[in-house]
Amino acid sequence: MITDVALVGPTHPFKGGIAQHTTRLAHGLERRGLTVDLVSWRHQYPRLLYPGRLTVPAGEPETLPFARTRRTLSWFAPWTWWREARRLRATRTVIMTVVTPLQALAYLAMMHTLRRAGVRVIALFHNVVPHESGRLDRAIARRVIRTADAVVVHTEDEARAARGLGATDVTVAALPSSLDAWPDPDRVVRTDPDKPLDLLAFGLVRPYKGLDVLLEAVALAPRTRLRVVGEFWGGAEQFERQVARLGLGDRVSLEPGYVDAAHVPAIFHAADVAVYPYRSATASGAALVALDCGVPLVVSDVGGLPALVGDDDYGLVVPADDPAALAAALTRAGDPALLARWDANLSRRIGRGDTGWDAYVDAIVALLRRP
Numbered sequence: 001m002i003t004d005v006a007l008v009g010p011t012h013p014f015k016g017g018i019a020q021h022t023t024r025l026a027h028g029l030e031r032r033g034l035t036v037d038l039v040s041w042r043h044q045y046p047r048l049l050y051p052g053r054l055t056v057p058a059g060e061p062e063t064l065p066f067a068r069t070r071r072t073l074s075w076f077a078p079w080t081w082w083r084e085a086r087r088l089r090a091t092r093t094v095i096m097t098v099v100t101p102l103q104a105l106a107y108l109a110m111m112h113t114l115r116r117a118g119v120r121v122i123a124l125f126h127n128v129v130p131h132e133s134g135r136l137d138r139a140i141a142r143r144v145i146r147t148a149d150a151v152v153v154h155t156e157d158e159a160r161a162a163r164g165l166g167a168t169d170v171t172v173a174a175l176p177s178s179l180d181a182w183p184d185p186d187r188v189v190r191t192d193p194d195k196p197l198d199l200l201a202f203g204l205v206r207p208y209k210g211l212d213v214l215l216e217a218v219a220l221a222p223r224t225r226l227r228v229v230g231e232f233w234g235g236a237e238q239f240e241r242q243v244a245r246l247g248l249g250d251r252v253s254l255e256p257g258y259v260d261a262a263h264v265p266a267i268f269h270a271a272d273v274a275v276y277p278y279r280s281a282t283a284s285g286a287a288l289v290a291l292d293c294g295v296p297l298v299v300s301d302v303g304g305l306p307a308l309v310g311d312d313d314y315g316l317v318v319p320a321d322d323p324a325a326l327a328a329a330l331t332r333a334g335d336p337a338l339l340a341r342w343d344a345n346l347s348r349r350i351g352r353g354d355t356g357w358d359a360y361v362d363a364i365v366a367l368l369r370r371p
Contacts, residue, residue: 007095024178159172197334
């Protein structure tokens with residue numbers, strides 16, 4: 001039997017937004033009537049390269065697992081790449097979820113086997129090159145792009161990056177939220193301008209995400225409180241020192257650690273505004289979760305972030321790497337009238353029930369059905 005499409009990428013028990021995204025895409029394609037296999041990793045990459053928990057607790061999937069899943073690939077075992085590539089020769093199209101250049105050797109080996117067998121190969125990039133990238137990362141991305149038949153990215157900026165590395169067939173599909181996150185029916189919008197504005201920075205903390213900039217901005221916006229929740233890449237010590245230096249110990253809470261999906265909505269519900277002051281970005285799954293929870297955003301003007309808030313419809317956009325501008329935006333975001341308008345807009349958005357997944361899957365299906 002020939003399978004319509006195989007997805008190669010992380011899924012349960014691996015944690016995080018990309019594993020959730022891959023799994024939900026498999027379900028979405030199957031609901032369109034396609035036969036789908038999900039091929040995942042037994043070992044994604046060396047443990048030393050990721051300073052955090054790699055998997056969710058046993059028996060606690062973050063999204064509904066996909067039944068037709070094989071967890072066969074290991075980064076250190078080339079025979080698992082070739083064995084799986086041979087098995088996938090009975091597939092019309094293989095979509096490879098490109099998470100990190102570290103997996104590119106496996107992907108390239110599989111791609112060459114598949115292309116020789118006449119299987120169409122699509123590279124789905126969450127980031128064409130890593131945010132903290134070097135020349136080698138770009139060279140690897142270029143090789144993957146030029147080996148694949150087509151490329152899928154999530155923003156126009158990423159499409160330009162892919163074309164700059166040699167892509168000729170690029171589909172842009174806006175990233176949907178990877179979690180089922182819903183608004184709090186008992187949410188009360190802040191109405192007292194003298195009450196501190198509760199800010200949330202949620203997700204994996206890495207240098208490009210600008211937490212240092214946010215802390216400087218909070219120091220300049222005295223009627224704010226900040227909660228930082230997520231794993232800290234390389235540890236939280238430098239931010240603990242910055243909080244102490246800025247005298248923010250009573251207004252900033254640093255909460256290192258991964259949060260399981262079931263507990264994420266409650267964290268957003270407790271916030272007035274979610275803040276994503278990235279220095280660089282493609283899209284942000286965490287920002288999408290905020291909107292799905294009914295929480296407005298303050299974001300920097302990079303990648304696909306401005307499109308999430310529209311014309312101040314769901315929040316504010318500020319220049320990247322500018323603490324003073326960010327502080328001014330945080331002060332403005334405390335205006336009760338503005339918060340009420342955002343709340344009304346978000347309620348209408350949520351009422352439409354559009355999480356973005358239908359459009360996303362439609363874009364992938366259209367690409368699969370092209371000759």
